Amino acid sequence: MTAQIINGKEIAAKKRLEIAEEVEKLKSQGITPGLAVILVGNNHASQTYVKNKEKACKELGMYSLLIEMLEEVSEGELLAKIEELNEATEIHGILVQLPLPKHIDEKKVIESISPLKDVDGFHPINIGRMMTGQNAFLPCTPYGIMVLLEESDISISGKHVVVVGRSNIVGKPVGQLFLNQHATVTYCHSRTKDLKFHTNQADIIVAAVGIPNFIKAEHIKDGAVVIDVGINRNEAGKLCGDVDFDEVSEKAGYITPVPKGVGPMTITMLMYNTLKSAAESLNRK
Ligand code: NDP
Numbered sequence: 545m546t547a548q549i550i551n552g553k554e555i556a557a558k559k560r561l562e563i564a565e566e567v568e569k570l571k572s573q574g575i576t577p578g579l580a581v582i583l584v585g586n587n588h589a590s591q592t593y594v595k596n597k598e599k600a601c602k603e604l605g606m607y608s609l610l611i612e613m614l615e616e617v618s619e620g621e622l623l624a625k626i627e628e629l630n631e632a633t634e635i636h637g638i639l640v641q642l643p644l645p646k647h648i649d650e651k652k653v654i655e656s657i658s659p660l661k662d663v664d665g666f667h668p669i670n671i672g673r674m675m676t677g678q679n680a681f682l683p684c685t686p687y688g689i690m691v692l693l694e695e696s697d698i699s700i701s702g703k704h705v706v707v708v709g710r711s712n713i714v715g716k717p718v719g720q721l722f723l724n725q726h727a728t729v730t731y732c733h734s735r736t737k738d739l740k741f742h743t744n745q746a747d748i749i750v751a752a753v754g755i756p757n758f759i760k761a762e763h764i765k766d767g768a769v770v771i772d773v774g775i776n777r778n779e780a781g782k783l784c785g786d787v788d789f790d791e792v793s794e795k796a797g798y799i800t801p802v803p804k805g806v807g808p809m810t811i812t813m814l815m816y817n818t819l820k821s822a823a824e825s826l827n828r829k
C-alpha cells in the first residue's frame with residue numbers, strides 16, 4: 545500500500561485564505577487583529593520563527609508588533625512589557641518566543657500573559673479550558689494536526705490514537721484534543737516498555753519525539769494514519785521528521801511529509817487564534 549500524502553502546505557494555504565477573508569470583515573467593523581511577538585536574545589532558530597510569524601501577519605492583513613529584548617533583560621522588565629501588552633487595545637495576541645534565557649522563569653512568563661490574549665494556548669487557564677471542553681485558545685501545533693485530519697476527511701471518533709511524546713506543547717495537548725473528539729488515546733514516551741506493541745495497535749499515530757526517522761514501518765499497522773510532527777536534521781543536514789518517510793509511506797494509509805506537513809499548520813493556527821481573539825474582543829465591547 546502506498547500512503548496518501550496529507551499536504552499541509554495546501555491545507556494551510558486554504559485556511560489562510562479563509563482567515564484573510566475574516567480579517568477583512570473585522571477591519572470593516574473597525575478592528576485589525578494585532579499580534580505582539582516578544583523575542584529575547586539572538587537564538588537563530590527563534591529569529592527565523594519570529595520572522596515567519598511577522599510575514600504571515602502581514603500577508604493576512606493583520607497588525608504585527610515585534611519586540612526584541614536583549615539576552616540579559618531581567619525577568620521583571622519582561623513581565624512589565626507583557627503587562628503593558630495585556631492592556632494594549634490594538635494587541636489581541638501575545639506570544640513570547642521560547643526558549644527563554646535560563647535566568648528567566650518560563651512558567652512565570654507564560655502565566656503573566658492574559659488568558660484572553662494567550663494565542664499560543666500555553667496558559668494553564670486555556671489548558672484547563674481545553675481539557676474540560678470549554679471555549680479556549682488551543683495550542684497551535686496540536687490544533688493544526690486536528691485541522692489536517694478534518695480537511696482530509698479522516699474520522700476520529702472510536703479510533704485508537706497512539707501519541708509518541710508527552711511534551712506540554714505537542715504530545716499532551718494533542719492527545720487531549722483526540723480524546724475530546726472521542727478517540728481512545730494511548731501516550732508513549734521514553735519510559736514506555738515495548739513501544740512497538742502500542743504503536744502497532746494504532747489507527748492514528750502522532751510522532752512528536754524529536755529523533756530523526758525514529759518511527760519505522762515495523763512500528764505501524766497496514767493502513768494507519770501517520771502524523772509526523774518532528775522537525776529534525778539528519779546526518780546529512782537535511783530536514784527530516786520523526787518518521788522514516790520512505791519505508792512508512794509504503795505501509796501507511798495516510799502520512800504527513802516533512803517539510804510541508806504539520807509545520808505550515810502551526811503558524812496558520814496562530815493566525816487563526818489571533819483572529820479569534822480579535823473577534824471575541826469585539827463581542828466584549
Ligand atoms: P520534547 O523534546 O519536549 O519531547 C519529546 C518527547 O519524546 C518526550 O515526551 C520524550 O519522552 C519522548 N521520547 C524521547 N525519546 C523517546 C523514545 N526513545 N521513545 C519514546 N518516546 C521518546 O519535544 P517536542 O514535543 O517539543 O517536539 C517534538 C518534535 O516536534 C521535535 O522534532 C520538534 O522540533 C518538533 N516540533 C514541531 C513543531 C511543528 O510546528 N511542526 C512544533 C513543535 C515541535 P519523556 O517525556 O519521557 O522524556
